[in-house]
Amino acid sequence: MTAGHLADLLIAAAILALALGVVLARQVFTAVALFVAFGLLMGFAWVRLEALDVALTEAAIGAGLSGLLLLGAARRLARTGAPVDEKPPRRAQVVAIGIACATVTAALGAAILALPDPAPSLAPMVVASLPALDLGNPVTGVLMGFRALDTLLEAAVLALAVIGIWALTPNRAWGGAPGWTQPRATEGPLALLARLLPPFGIVVAAHVLWVGADAPGGKFQAAAILAAMWLLPWMAGLAAPPPTGAAWLRAAVAVGPLAFILAGFGGLLLEGAFLAYAPGAAKATILAVEVVLTGSIAVALALLVLGPAVAR
Amino acid sequence: MTATVFGLLGAALVGIGLFGLLARPEPLLRILAFNLLGGGVFLVFGAVARRGAAAGLAADPVPQAIVLTGIVVAFAATTLAVALVLRLAEAEDRP
Known part of the structure; x- marks a missing residue:
């Protein structure tokens, strides 16, 4: 395993942990802070995927501007109180939702592992037409x-x-x-x-x-x-x-x-x-x-x- | 390898985002969860783009451009959703 692969696994593990933290956070403010960190690490993921244009956009918009907006909103909601007129789902419902979401992830993961090889690509067409x-x-x-x-x-x-x-x-x-x-x-x-x-x-x-x-x-x-x-x-x-x-x-x-x-x-x-x-x-x-x-x-x-x- | 790792991460983020969207009643958390879901979809696109490396390019530029567009549109949708939540909170604040 090369250093690059190790970096991939570490970045992916950190993003996964942050995403879980956002969804499971008790306080909205905590969730927002974790989400900003999530956006920054997504920038690294895009660098690893050789998508520098996307990495720049993700860092500027996904982490920077979104963070500004969401932190401000969390602060305002802490003052006015969030408009919640909905009860949290019951335990059995949460379990059912969890199973359904895990199924979606498993299906999507299987689809990614089954992607055709060699992969179809529009890159040659783009390169040919770019001049x-x-x-x-x-x-x-x-x-x-x-x-x-x-x-x-x-x-x-x-x-x-x-x-x-x-x-x-x-x-x-x-x-x-x-x-x-x-x-x-x-x-x-x-x-x-x-x-x-x-x-x-x-x-x-x-x-x-x-x-x-x-x-x-x-x-x-x-x-x-x-x-x-x-x-x-x-x-x-x-x-x-x-x-x-x-x-x-x-x-x-x-x-x-x-x-x-x-x-x-x-x-x-x-x-x-x-x-x-x-x-x-x-x-x-x-x-x-x-x-x-x-x-x-x-x-x-x-x-x-x-x-x-x-x-x- | 890189494409597969982040593709699978994208699949996991879709599930996590969907869970947050359905299981958490707080509106701001739902918006965050929706963004996690979107980030997962973008990563799947990124994995497909990376696998499509050809003609001297490290990744297929077409999915990359679509993701770039998607990030900006997702941000616009997020701002609108946040504005709606804040307005709703303000309206409920004043009986």
Whole structure:
């Protein structure tokens, strides 16, 4: 057994233990803390699976932004009390649920052990078609070229989620600023980092976006970093979020998907297919759309974490 | 070997997440459990991608791109679910 295999087993065992801890935790707060650790270790799992793009996304969104959102929610629920009007299931029911879930796991595990060998793969097709897009990162090629419709719909999902969350705004708070007022941090690591990190974070995000064409990285990772850099001063009480009624904020959320749709219709006009790219102009078009999309996704991600407007 | 280990871990996470979703009444824990379930499905995709290493790539990029999309969509769904739970708690707080 090599060191790599040992690392696989250790990472897998730790993830398994954390997942069990989340489900069996007595306190919601404990479960959330374990879940954040779970997200970080999942990042390692993705590195071991040679999926660096996914690892970056998992670390930024799965552990970072999710952790922020869930810890804040757990704290609020500790104050208001959780809306539970349901009794926990009886012991016999828990046993039955456990048996059913173990059966699902066993069936899925058997399916994984029975996967065909050699495994079917679309990698050769992607590699063969990638030069047409002038991109070096095959995952970006799939996201922006061959499966661009998925990415477009995903950008639309983020905008719809913002609308959905804003729809939960209480009447008297409509159009106001989202997010609870944070106490101003005057000393300690948060006060320092909230001032120090954003300039560096913005540069790192621009880099991650730019290298995404040829190396692991891209708009989702860059947008998650940007969103975190926006949320950091808010958490430290140094900056207030803009009011949800601001026209520029709403435009910022919508412009990314709209630019993508426009590029799609451009392809329909020039090449005869929605989201087709003109030969030679593919990389320029993709990069332009990605830059606009990064801004929109960053704003949407931050607004999703902030939640609906709050009555003050 | 790596693909099989994490594929089986994915299968285990699906079961654990499903159990939490059905057996725990706390809404926030159900959201966490749902995310565990989703993480398990993503890992199964990752295992399939790793097995599909070909043409000089260490893994099939198509499932990887789908997982990337999935993580972002799962996050959007989680934020919406959390917002609903908080709003519900607030509404029940005020008789």
